[in-house]
Amino acid sequence: MSTVVAPMPQIVEAPAPAPEPRSGARLVVEALEREGVRHIFGYPGGAIMPVYDALVGSKLTHILVRHEQGAALAADAYGRVTGEPGVCLATSGPGATNLVTGIANAFMDSVPMVAITGQVGSHLMGTDAFQEVDIFGITLPIVKHSYVVRDPEDIPRIFAEAFALARSGRPGPVLIDLPKDVTVRTAIGSTEFALPVFDLPEPDVAAIARANKMIQAARAPILYFGGGIPIARAEGALRAFAQRTSIPAVSTLKGLGSLPTETPNFLGMLGMHGSRAANTAIDECDLLICVGARFDDRATGKVDTFAPRARIIHIDGDPAEIGKLKRPEVGIAGDLNKILDGLTARPANIKSWVARCADYVTRWAAPYDAPGTGIYAPAMLKQLSEAAGDNLIVTCDVGQHQMWVAQHCRFSRPQAHLTSAGLGTMGYGIPAGIGALLAEPTATVVTVSGDGSIMMNIQELATIRRYRLPLKILLLDNSQLGMVRQWQELFFNENFSEIDLSDNPDFAEVARSFGIEAFTIDYRSEVPGAIERLLATEGPILCHARIDPRENVWPLVPPNSSNIDMMEKSK
Amino acid sequence: MTTRPMSTQRLVVEFTAEEGALIRMLGVVERRGFIVRRTVMAELPCGRRATLALTVEPRDAGRSVEMLALQLGRIHGVGRVHHESTFIRDKAA
Numbered sequence: 001m002s003t004v005v006a007p008m009p010q011i012v013e014a015p016a017p018a019p020e021p022r023s024g025a026r027l028v029v030e031a032l033e034r035e036g037v038r039h040i041f042g043y044p045g046g047a048i049m050p051v052y053d054a055l056v057g058s059k060l061t062h063i064l065v066r067h068e069q070g071a072a073l074a075a076d077a078y079g080r081v082t083g084e085p086g087v088c089l090a091t092s093g094p095g096a097t098n099l100v101t102g103i104a105n106a107f108m109d110s111v112p113m114v115a116i117t118g119q120v121g122s123h124l125m126g127t128d129a130f131q132e133v134d135i136f137g138i139t140l141p142i143v144k145h146s147y148v149v150r151d152p153e154d155i156p157r158i159f160a161e162a163f164a165l166a167r168s169g170r171p172g173p174v175l176i177d178l179p180k181d182v183t184v185r186t187a188i189g190s191t192e193f194a195l196p197v198f199d200l201p202e203p204d205v206a207a208i209a210r211a212n213k214m215i216q217a218a219r220a221p222i223l224y225f226g227g228g229i230p231i232a233r234a235e236g237a238l239r240a241f242a243q244r245t246s247i248p249a250v251s252t253l254k255g256l257g258s259l260p261t262e263t264p265n266f267l268g269m270l271g272m273h274g275s276r277a278a279n280t281a282i283d284e285c286d287l288l289i290c291v292g293a294r295f296d297d298r299a300t301g302k303v304d305t306f307a308p309r310a311r312i313i314h315i316d317g318d319p320a321e322i323g324k325l326k327r328p329e330v331g332i333a334g335d336l337n338k339i340l341d342g343l344t345a346r347p348a349n350i351k352s353w354v355a356r357c358a359d360y361v362t363r364w365a366a367p368y369d370a371p372g373t374g375i376y377a378p379a380m381l382k383q384l385s386e387a388a389g390d391n392l393i394v395t396c397d398v399g400q401h402q403m404w405v406a407q408h409c410r411f412s413r414p415q416a417h418l419t420s421a422g423l424g425t426m427g428y429g430i431p432a433g434i435g436a437l438l439a440e441p442t443a444t445v446v447t448v449s450g451d452g453s454i455m456m457n458i459q460e461l462a463t464i465r466r467y468r469l470p471l472k473i474l475l476l477d478n479s480q481l482g483m484v485r486q487w488q489e490l491f492f493n494e495n496f497s498e499i500d501l502s503d504n505p506d507f508a509e510v511a512r513s514f515g516i517e518a519f520t521i522d523y524r525s526e527v528p529g530a531i532e533r534l535l536a537t538e539g540p541i542l543c544h545a546r547i548d549p550r551e552n553v554w555p556l557v558p559p560n561s562s563n564i565d566m567m568e569k570s571k
Numbered sequence: 572m573t574t575r576p577m578s579t580q581r582l583v584v585e586f587t588a589e590e591g592a593l594i595r596m597l598g599v600v601e602r603r604g605f606i607v608r609r610t611v612m613a614e615l616p617c618g619r620r621a622t623l624a625l626t627v628e629p630r631d632a633g634r635s636v637e638m639l640a641l642q643l644g645r646i647h648g649v650g651r652v653h654h655e656s657t658f659i660r661d662k663a664a
Contacts, residue, residue, distance in 0.1 A: 136591060140598050145647040148590055165647055196647075320641035 021186035024152030025054035028116070028183065031159035033059050034191075037087050039078065039438050041071035045091025046131060048118030050183035063438065063467065066459035068095050070431040072102020073457070076111050077395060077435030081415050083233060085112040085166040085174075086435060092118045093131030096177075097138065101425055103173045104142040108422025109254065110231055112171035114162050115139075119179040122150070136177050144172030149179065152187035160195055168198035170318040171231060200317055203334035203342065211289075211313045211330045212345035215245065218287035220353040222310070223247045224270065226299075227254030227421065228292020228317055228336060230414035237340035238291065239263075245346050247289070248357040250278040252299050254421045255292070257411035267357055271299040272557045273403040277360035279555075279563040282307050289343075291315045292336055295325040296422075301563035315339050366408060373523055375547050377401065377476050378408040380527050384446065384474065385409035387531050392416055393436045393443045397429035397453030400482040403553045405448050415440075427456030433471040434463055444472070444535065451477040451504050461514035464540045472534045473542040475507055478549040486552045490570060491559065511542040518542040579608055579628045580636040584643055585650040588614065588621040592648055599642055600627055604634040620650070 022030075028051050032040070041063045044052045055062055065071045068090040075086030086106075090099050096117040106113040119125065120132045136148050145165050147158050162174040215221065223245075229238050235258045242249050242259060249259055250270040259266050268275035270282055279301075282288070288310040293299065300306040303325055314321075314328035315336060322331035332339050370376040381404050385392055390412045396402045396419040411417050418436060420428040433447040454475055464471050481499040488496050511518035517537060521530050521544070530543050555566040586592055593612070600607055609626035627636065640652040 137594070140591065140595055141602060146591065150590075170645075318645065320638065320645050323635075324638055 019188050021188055023050065023054065023184060023186055024149070024155055024178070025050035025183040027152055027155040027187065027189040028159070028178065029054045029058045029060065030189070031156050032087065034156075035159065035163045036084070039063055040087045040089050041065055041074040041078070041435070042089030043068050043071060043091070043095060045095045045118065047092035047120055047180045048089065048095070048116075048178070048183075049091075050180065051089065051116070051118070051178065062089075063434070063463065065431070065434075066462050067457065068098030069101050069427065070434070070457050070460045070463065072099045072113070072115065073105060073425070073428050073431035074435035074438075075113050075115075076102055076106045076109075077418050077432035078439045079106065079112045079171070080109075080230070080418055081393070081436050081439035083112070083167070085114045085163055085171075087114050087116065089116045090118070091131065092120055092135070093133045095131075096133055096135035100138060100142070101423075103139055103175065105420055105423045105425045105428065106173040107142040107144070109227065109420070110170050110172055112166040113173035114159075114166050115173055115175045117175065117177050118183075119148070119177045121181040122179045123181070125179060135175065139175050142173070143175045146175040146177070148177045149182050152182050152185050153189060155182075155187070156189045156191045157193040160193070164195055164198060169200055201319060201334050203332050203339045205342075207330050207332045208339060208342040211332065211343060214287055214311055214313060214330065215289070215343060215347055216345040218347045219350060220285045221245075221247045221287040221289060221347055221350065222281055222285040222307075223249040223289050223291065224252075224282065224293055225249065225255045225258055225291045226252035226293025229255055229258040232292065232317055232336040234292070234336040234340060235259075235414055237337045241340045241343055246350065246354055247347065248281055248354060250274070250282060252293050252296065252421075253406055253419060255414070256406060256417045257414040260412045261410045265354060265357065267361055269406050271563065272301065273407060273553055273555065274299075274557075274563070275361075275366075275407070276364040276555055276566055276568075277357065279557070279566060280360055281357050283309075283562075283564045285310045287311050287313070289313045289315070290328070291340065292317070294321045300325070301557045301561055305562040305564075372548075373525070375521065375524055375527060375545050377545070377547050377551065378404050380474075380531070380545065381405055381448065382408040382410070383527065384531050384534070385411070387535060388444045388446065391442070391444045393418065393440065393445045395429050395432035395436055395445065395447045396420070397447075397449040398424045398426045399450045399453055400478075400486065400551070400553045401448050401450045401476045403483075404476075407553075426453040429453060430457050430460045430464070430471070430473070433473070434460060434467075434469060437469045437471055445470075446472045446474060446534070448474050448476065450482060451475065451479060451501055451507070452481045454507070455504075458510065461511060461516055465515045469540060470538060471540045472537070473511075473540070474534065475542060475544045476547050477504065477507065477544060478547050478551065479504055480549045482549070482551070483553070485549070486556075489552070490556070490567070507544045508542065511544075516540045516542055518544060520544040520546065522546050579626050581655050582625045582627060582636065582640060582643070583653045584623045584625065585615075585652075586621060586623065586646075587648040587650075588619045589648055593623065595646055596623060596625075596643060596649070599646065600625060600639065603639050603642055604630045605636075605639060606630060
């Protein structure tokens with residue numbers, strides 16, 4: 001008897017079909033899909049129409065904003081929350097120039113973004129054609145890199161490189177300008193290419209050892225951290241370092257949330273509107289450990305007198321930030337996580353220093369018992385953030401309310417505080433709220449705005465309505481450009497110039513006309529109910545809170561002054 | 572006629588000669604507080620690499636050419652940046 005073994009059927013893989021040539025626009029969509037992009041914020045127009053044509057049926061969800069600036073700012077917030085590049089899309093000419101503020105905003109705050117613009121056809125470029133503008137040239141100072149695509153064959157490589165650049169090292173915006181003919185012409189669009197490597201430098205081990213010795217020898221050290229922490233997703237390493245060393249800590253505007261507000265030894269924000277505890281401790285410290293911050297003038301005041309008694313350790317992901325404004329004794333560039341983990345030394349004895357800093361926090365705690373019956377914005381913001389809990393994301397506009405949010409809101413994670421820190425873009429709040437909600441749909445997203453700022457992108461209420469985004473908007477209305485008025489009062493001899501906004505529209509009516517629930521409050525007694533209603537409402541809602549126009553933000557470091565010379569009240 | 576000291580510094584940048592590379596570098600030099608006094612560009616024989624020799628003058632004493640070199644170095648496409656200091660005594664018109 002013999003056994004017959006049936007031969008195994010041979011599996012012959014059919015050769016992959018040769019890729020068919022596709023339009024450049026189709027290659028753009030495929031490149032975005034390969035990057036895992038889910039949302040694009042944009043506005044169509046002539047030169048970008050082929051891309052919009054290719055979007056139909058793709059895996060990408062396009063969010064139609066009502067102004068291209070809204071697209072760029074929403075993409076900015078999306079990038080901050082996800083850590084992946086936010087994508088915005090606009091046509092040539094005015095569509096492209098309307099993106100510029102949002103691109104600059106992302107550049108100043110090191111936010112990953114890919115901005116895609118349509119361009120007139122290649123043969124028309126340089127002829128002053130209809131809706132032609134040199135967006136490549138216009139944006140050169142405010143992008144990490146930029147491309148004009150000259151051949152559709154390059155689209156896969158350029159897009160892959162742009163995304164890698166935007167998210168790597170110190171993140172930033174990358175612009176891709178697409179001439180119309182490039183999006184219409186066909187190409188294979190090979191995906192066989194090598195990407196450049198964008199690794200951070202390896203931290204200098206000897207420098208870390210020197211830093212450890214300085215930490216061990218310090219008697220009055222301060223940890224000064226900033227936006228580099230959320231960029232590097234290094235809040236875990238920062239928290240561990242703060243906990244094992246007990247070194248009192250201060251934050252920049254962009255660093256807020258990296259340590260939870262209630263962390264022991266956290267002294268609050270430093271700088272122009274920082275806490276007296278933070279600024280005093282910096283003035284007295286003998287060692288300043290700066291991590292992921294850049295000695296920005298709003299943080300340091302007069303830089304020559306900033307931390308005058310301190311030896312300095314400066315740690316940053318970007319080597320070009322170290323020593324730019326203040327020369328450190330030890331500078332370390334590289335991954336903040338690795339460097340913080342390498343700082344294993346503990347100060348020998350800082351108990352009395354820690355106690356002194358704790359005393360400063362108690363002694364100079366912000367008061368919340370303002371006289372009168374009107375709404376006291378700092379107290380309302382504190383209560384709102386505490387009621388919202390750890391799920392909160394606040395997106396801010398720019399002005400007095402922005403500083404009140406930074407001073408008085410409770411944050412438990414860095415992505416909870418989205419603010420235009422470097423550029424100070426009025427109009428950031430609502431588009432950022434849109435971006436944040438799409439990036440993290442389960443979050444409680446609250447936009448805090450002012451009556452000046454909200455008018456700069458109020459058209460995006462239509463976007464909120466269209467996509468039924470449950471954004472909660474708290475509008476603090478003092479019928480003035482409050483921060484400008486404050487400076488005119490304090491530093492321009494009360495010569496008030498062009499700050500009156502008393503002819504504002506009825507904001508609750510405006511919101512309702514967009515189909516958004518809204519209500520107005522005037523008294524402190526209404527605040528608890530307003531907060532409850534804001535947080536309980538399922539859909540979008542606007543609370544219009546009218547506040548005292550004479551209210552100022554305190555403390556304040558006058559311009560060109562040392563941080564220690566803080567003002568607490570008007571002269 | 573007066574004589575005034577003018578401190579100039581020379582940087583040599585190796586870079587990939589792609590669209591916008593030159594104006595990107597010159598823009599950084601000017602925005603970071605330096606005056607461009609002289610430029611010489613040369614293409615290298617291999618691929619699209621090139622060098623740009625820049626003679627620059629700081630607008631004020633607070634500008635460091637070492638920092639400028641680092642800022643040029645972070646431009647995508649820029650390879651190495653070398654710098655050497657020179658001191659020129661020049662006659663102002």
